Amino acid sequence: xxxxxxxxxxxxxxxxxxxxxxxxxxxxxxxxxxxxxxxxxxxxxxxxxxxxxxxxxxxxxxxxxxxxxxxxxxxxxxxxxxxxxxxxxxxxxxxxxxxxxxxxxxxxxxxxxxxxxxxxxxxxxxxxxxxxxxxxxxxxxxxxxxxxxxxxxxxxxxxxxxxxxxxxxxxxxxxxxxxxxxxxxxxxxxxxxxxxxxxxxxxxxxxxxxxxxxxxxxxxxxxxxxxxxxxxxxxxxxxxxxxxxxxxxxxxxxxxxxxxxxxxxxxxxxxxx
Amino acid sequence: xxxxxxxxxxxxxxxxxxxxxxxxxxxxxxxxxxxxxxxxxxxxxxxxxxxxxxxxxxxxxxxxxxxxxxxxxxxxxxxxxxxxxxxxxxxxxxxxxxxxxxxxxxxxxxxxxxxxxxxxxxxxxxxxxxxxxxxxxxxxxxxxxxxxxxxxxxxxxxxxxxxxxxxxxxxxxxxxxxxxxxxxxxxxxxxxxxxxxxxxxxxxxxxxxxxxxxxxxxxxxxxxxxxxxxxxxxxxxxxxxxxxxxxxxxxxxxxxxxxxxxxxxxxxxxxxxxxxxxxxxxxxxxxxxxxxxxxxxxxxxxxxxxxxxxxxxxxxxxxxxxxxxxxxxxxxxxxxxxxxxxxxxxxxxxxxxxxxxxxxxxxxxxxxxxxxxxxxxxxxxxxxxxxxxxxxxxxxxxxxxxxxxxxxxxxxxxxxxxxxxxxxxxxxxxxxxxxxxxxxxxxxxxxxxxxxxxxxxxxxxxxxxxxxxxxxxxxxxxxxxxxxxxxxxxxxxxxxxxxxxxxxxxxxxxxxxxxxxxxxxxxxxxxxxxxxxxxxxxxxxxxxxxxxxxxxxxxxxxxxxxxxxxxxxxxxxxxxxxxxxxxxxxxxxxxxxxxxxxxxxxx
Numbered sequence: 051x052x053x054x055x056x057x058x059x060x061x062x063x064x065x066x067x068x069x070x071x072x073x074x075x076x077x078x079x080x081x082x083x084x085x086x087x088x089x090x091x092x093x094x095x096x097x098x099x100x101x102x103x104x105x106x107x108x109x110x111x112x113x114x115x116x117x118x119x120x121x122x123x124x125x126x127x128x129x130x131x132x133x134x135x136x137x138x139x140x141x142x143x144x145x146x147x148x149x150x151x152x153x154x155x156x157x158x159x160x161x162x163x164x165x166x167x168x169x170x171x172x173x174x175x176x177x178x179x180x181x182x183x184x185x186x187x188x189x190x191x192x193x194x195x196x197x198x199x200x201x202x203x204x205x206x207x208x209x210x211x212x213x214x215x216x217x218x219x220x221x222x223x224x225x226x227x228x229x230x231x232x233x234x235x236x237x238x239x240x241x242x243x244x245x246x247x248x249x250x251x252x253x254x255x256x257x258x259x260x261x262x263x264x265x266x267x268x269x270x271x272x273x274x275x276x277x278x279x280x281x282x283x284x285x286x287x288x289x290x291x292x293x294x295x296x297x298x299x300x301x302x303x304x305x306x307x308x309x310x311x312x313x314x315x316x317x318x319x320x321x322x323x
Numbered sequence: 324x325x326x327x328x329x330x331x332x333x334x335x336x337x338x339x340x341x342x343x344x345x346x347x348x349x350x351x352x353x354x355x356x357x358x359x360x361x362x363x364x365x366x367x368x369x370x371x372x373x374x375x376x377x378x379x380x381x382x383x384x385x386x387x388x389x390x391x392x393x394x395x396x397x398x399x400x401x402x403x404x405x406x407x408x409x410x411x412x413x414x415x416x417x418x419x420x421x422x423x424x425x426x427x428x429x430x431x432x433x434x435x436x437x438x439x440x441x442x443x444x445x446x447x448x449x450x451x452x453x454x455x456x457x458x459x460x461x462x463x464x465x466x467x468x469x470x471x472x473x474x475x476x477x478x479x480x481x482x483x484x485x486x487x488x489x490x491x492x493x494x495x496x497x498x499x500x501x502x503x504x505x506x507x508x509x510x511x512x513x514x515x516x517x518x519x520x521x522x523x524x525x526x527x528x529x530x531x532x533x534x535x536x537x538x539x540x541x542x543x544x545x546x547x548x549x550x551x552x553x554x555x556x557x558x559x560x561x562x563x564x565x566x567x568x569x570x571x572x573x574x575x576x577x578x579x580x581x582x583x584x585x586x587x588x589x590x591x592x593x594x595x596x597x598x599x600x601x602x603x604x605x606x607x608x609x610x611x612x613x614x615x616x617x618x619x620x621x622x623x624x625x626x627x628x629x630x631x632x633x634x635x636x637x638x639x640x641x642x643x644x645x646x647x648x649x650x651x652x653x654x655x656x657x658x659x660x661x662x663x664x665x666x667x668x669x670x671x672x673x674x675x676x677x678x679x680x681x682x683x684x685x686x687x688x689x690x691x692x693x694x695x696x697x698x699x700x701x702x703x704x705x706x707x708x709x710x711x712x713x714x715x716x717x718x719x720x721x722x723x724x725x726x727x728x729x730x731x732x733x734x735x736x737x738x739x740x741x742x743x744x745x746x747x748x749x750x751x752x753x754x755x756x757x758x759x760x761x762x763x764x765x766x767x768x769x770x771x772x773x774x775x776x777x778x779x780x781x782x783x784x785x786x787x788x789x790x791x792x793x794x795x796x797x798x799x800x801x802x803x804x805x806x807x808x809x810x811x812x813x814x815x816x817x818x819x820x821x822x823x824x825x826x827x828x829x830x831x832x833x834x835x836x837x838x839x840x841x842x843x844x845x846x847x848x849x850x851x852x853x854x855x856x857x858x859x860x861x862x863x864x865x866x867x868x869x870x871x872x873x874x875x876x877x878x879x880x881x882x883x884x885x886x887x888x889x890x891x892x893x894x895x896x897x898x899x900x901x902x903x904x905x906x907x908x909x910x911x912x913x914x915x916x917x918x919x920x921x922x923x924x925x926x
Contacts, residue, residue, distance in 0.1 A: 105406045105542045125411040133407040140404050141337055148336065155329040156408050 054117065056081050056203050056235040057102065061111035064097040064259075071097040073259040074111065079252070084226065084236040086246045086267075088313050089256035095239040096136055098256070099207045102237065103133060115203065129158060132196030136207040136239075138188035142181025146174060146191055150198070157199040165198035168225075172217075185212030193225065204229055206238040210245060218245055243310040253309065257317045267309070274312045278303040326410045330418025331425070334392075341384060341426050345433040348380050349373070352437045366441045370449045373438025378461055381431045385465040388423040389472030393533065398480040403542045412538035420533070427465060463522070470529040474555065477536065481548035492556045496563065503566050506574055509626070509644055509672075512606035513573050521566040528558020576602040578612050578621050578909065578923040585609050586628075589616070589900045590636030591893065595656050596900050596922070597630050597639060598909070613656060616900065616911050619922055622659055627652070628675045634683035640703075642677045644670050649677065653685060653703055665706050669694050680889045682725050689731050689748075691719055698723075700731060700748035710748030722890040726772055732756075732790065734775060734890075736763055741777060743793050757793035768890040770812040778808065785816065785827075799827045809842040809850075810892045817842050817850060817866060824852060824864055831869025835862045843880075843895045851899065851914050853880050861901070863914045873917055878903050878910075 055078035064072035072094040079085040089095045100106035101113050104124030113120045115127045140149055146169060154160040169176060172190040174183065183191065189209055196204060206226075210218045222245040226236055230249065240246050253270055255263035263270065279302050307315070352373040356365035393416075396402045405415045439446060447454035478486045500521060507514040532555035540547025580602040586609075588597040599611035611626035627641030628649075637656055642649050649670040653662045668677055668690060681688035687709070689700045698719065699711040709729070723733035729749040735742045741761035746753045762779040768790060769776070775793070778785045783804045787796045799816055801808060802825055806818040816827035819842060824833045837860070839852035848867040854860045859879045863872040878901040887893070897915045900922070902908070909923035 100403075100542065103403075103407055105403055107539075107541075107546070124406070125409050127409075128407060129409040131407075135403055135407060137400055139401045139407075141333075141401065143337055144333075152329065152333050153408065156326060156410055158409075 054081065055079055056116060057085070057237060058114040058117070059098075059102070059111070060114075062098065062101060062108050062113055063110040064094065064101060064106065065109040070259050072101070072108075072256075075256070075259075075261045076111075077254055077261060077264050079235060079237055081235055082230070082233045083251040084230050084238065084246075084249050085252045085254065086250035087237065087239045087254045087256065088241075088243065088317070089239070090317050093256040093317070094259040095256055096207060099136075099205060099239060102205060103131070104128070129199075130202045132199055132201030132204045134189060134192040134196050134204075134206045134209045136211065138180070138185070138192065140180045140188070140192070142179065144180050145176065146178050146180060146183075147176035149180060149191065150176070150195060153195050153199065159200040161198050161200055164200075165194050168194035168197060186214060186217055189213060190217070193221070197225070197229065201234060203235045203237065206236065206240075208239055208241065210240060210242045218242055222246065222249055243308075243313055247309040250309075255313060255316050263312075263316055270312060271306065271309070274307045274315065276305045276307050276311070278305070326414035327418040327421065330405065330410060330415055331421040334419055334422030335425060338388075338422070338426060341430060342433065345380065345430040348376050349434045349437050352376055352434075367449065369441035370438040370446065373435055373441070374446065374449060377431060377434040377438070380434050381427060381461065381465055382468050384430055385423075385427055385468040386472045388426060389469035390476040392419050392423055392473065393537070394473065394476030394480050397477075397542070397544055397547055400542070402537075406541055412541070413534050416534045416537045420530070423469065427469075466526060470526070473533065474529070474551070477548055477551050481544045483545045483548050485545075485548055485552055489552055489556075492552075492559070496556075496559050499563050500566065503563070503570050505645070506570065506625075507608060510607045510609075513608035516606060517566055517569050517573065520569045521562050524562030524565045525559060528555055528562055531558055573605050573608050574610060574623070576605055576610050578614065580605075581610075581909070581923060584902055584909070586611075586626075586630070587900055588630040588632065588639070589896070590632040590639070590656075591634060591896065594618075595632070595636050595639075597624075597627075597632075597641075598900075599626050613654070613659075614922060616898070616920075616922060624654065624659075625661075629677050629679050631679065631681045631685070631688075633681075633685045638685055640664075640679070640681055640685050640688055642668065642679065644672075644675070651679070651688070651690070651701075662703075664688075664701060664703055666690065666701055668692065678719075678721060678723075678888045680724055680731075682728055687725065687728050689723065689725070691721075691723070693719075698731065698746055698753075700729075700746070710746070710751045712746045712751070712753040714753075722888050724768065724772055724889045724891055726791070732772070734766055734768075734790075736761065736766060738763060741766070741793060743775075743791060745791070756791045757789070759788070759793045759795075765808070766890070767808070767810050767892070769810055769814055770891050772891055774814075776808070776810060776816065801827065809844075811844045811850070811866070812846065812892065813848075815866065819852075824850075826866045826869070829869065833864050833869055833871060835864075835871075836860075836874070844892055845895050845897045845914055847897075847915075849897065849915060851880070851895065861899070861912075861914070873914065875912065875917065878912060 057079035059075055059077050062072055062075045075098060087095055101108050104120040107121055116130065118127060120127055150165045154162060174187055174191060189212060193209065210221060213221060226249055230236055238246060250267050253265060253267050254261055352369050355361060355372050356368045442449060450457060478489050504514060504517060507517055532551050535554035536547050536551035539550035581600045582603055584598060584600040586599040594615050594617045596614045596616050598614055599609050601609055609626055611624050612621045613624050614621040625643055627643045629642045630639050632639040638653055640651060640653050643652055648667040651664045651666040653664060671677060678691040679688055686704060687700060687702055691698050696714045696716055697711050698714055700709040702709050720733055720735050723731050726732040726745065729747055731746040733744055735744065739760060741759050742755055743757040744753065745756050761777065764778045764780040767776045773790055774796060775788050775790045776785050781804050784798055784800045785808060786798045788794060789796060801818055802820050806820050809817045811817060818825050818827055819839055822835045822838050824835055835852055835854060837854040837856040839854055843851045845851055848865060849872060850864050850866055852862045854862060858877055860876040861878060861880060862874050865872050880899050880901050897913055899912050899914050901910055901912045903910060908921050911920040911922055
């Protein structure tokens, strides 16, 4: 773990009345890494992201960005954080150009060229009304705005929601990959496990509000194996796989698992509360 | 600051349709005179229509902006657009507030413009009401509409049970404000100051609550509501405390702060003085005190009208005016206890006078209700009405007295007759007890109530009749037909002509030096005559010897200023309560010895 994590969450708990949405989550995201937070709908991802953005006060625990409490120092910290939220929250009557103009006056390190270039690449006309754009285009505009303010941290809450296959691929491979290459820390929640698999350095899985997995992706993948005994049609998933321990299992087929398979194995059982 | 301006600019851009709507509404006033069937001066039509539309549009806009400015973004989940950026909660709030202010002011200017031009800049001429008052009321209403709509929007959109707490807090605030305002009802400026202080503090509370709502509630609707309510009601509590402090300051003056005496009611034979007047820096609030003229001790009491002391001065009856009713109370001078009689009258907000007479011991009192034309006798011990009579409209003469605890007597003077009536409350009987031919003219009743003294207009004499039967008893010549006459307690008649005082039936004449306001019987054959003189002054005359006992300049008596509905003469004590002309001290002045005791010194 990096000695100065960009994101440091310690014992975060979020409650809505009697319901606990996020339950004592502790995680840290090192500088320059891509962290993928996975979880089924209602697992607590959005609540955690709202806390991460200083928009929601935790019931307990602490959330720090760049070593500072995000609830108390939100305004200053947002100068360094690009955000693509789950729902399109920009005023629908504003044009894309007006949105960019508005944001340019709020951020000290605004690069209009970056915004223009991204919008051009997405094929979105600056004169378009935000409310008239498709869901995917709105995400793309949000992404263009989030990257134009020269972020040190990019927080993406389900950024591929509404994007077609091509746009999803472009988002992950071109944009997130490019940002990660430039040393920008990326925190992403997503359901697109295939897309994030090649990019994430670290993966967390929320289940029922609790962080049940928080590991380096490679480590995680090395720990999980699917084991099949062809003679007995017995199948099993092992989450603490060790080559040495399993070498004596004669006749067993041991296969590596994809992130999606791991996610299903970890979070797929039972309905989320 | 710069972020607030950026947000204000964005809000203005979003709501620019308001300007177009304002222009459209303004055009309605311009086009109205062109509508077939609409008559009248086009200039007046445009002016008046423009003023009405301006008021309506501005108020509607204020309400709409208040309801949507934060509430709609919050419920639509769009506040995160701001909160995901380096914009402080205060910048967001004050940016939105500034935009709303600009929208309201600009819309006002746009809609009023046709009226302003049509009236040649003289909008005030279009209304008979005070234009500054109308403009002020519009500003207050706009602010009220905006913030109340914002509060309601925040509370309703959260779908939180907290709204019940808000409702209870609203009722409690209203109740407490009413309690704070009650002591100042009857004043205009003082009440306005109290409400103004509260309104200003409440405005700050609303603004601060909005800022705290965004600072602590951010994008969470329920937390936003909770933060808003917490700040608002804390602010309202502070506003109430501030108003309470203001009230405490307004009602705090001591008798030393009195700058003028509006009502001074000395008890006839006791040591008490009810005094009320204006004070330094308390606007139109007039504090009232009960003062012991012997000890100088004073007590702050509620102001009241028509003070009637009992003969021994141990208590007095007063009418205490509330907002919607006037209540008759009896105040015990020794204990300071106020007893409500349960009798409520229609408040006389202009004259502050109530036709009330009482028995010497205040065990009974009677009122006449001009609205209902009812004459009613009450028992203060039993706290109930003893009897009531409905009189014909315009019949009641205004002055009446207790001939006995059960019987009220009054005299009606018609153009050609004088009639005596008695209302026997115990038997609920109203009857005429006497009637004689007479002409209009002043009528007095002797101190014992047994005789009436009547001067017919233009006559140089008075006739003395039995008060009940009006049977002629005697006649006394006056110096002239224009003489004013006063009855002494012993039955003698004193007259004044200009500045000359005489005792009827004697040749002695006393030059008072100036025309007297009235003549007061001090007992023992002495009378006091306060003078109509720029420098004031009182002359004390020995009527037995026709000589001036004392002249005291530069003082004014503290008169029994409530209108006296009892026609019998008052018996004054030689110890008069007076105000010194220069220095304004309130003092007790002995009319016989000249001894002076300062009751309320002036610094």
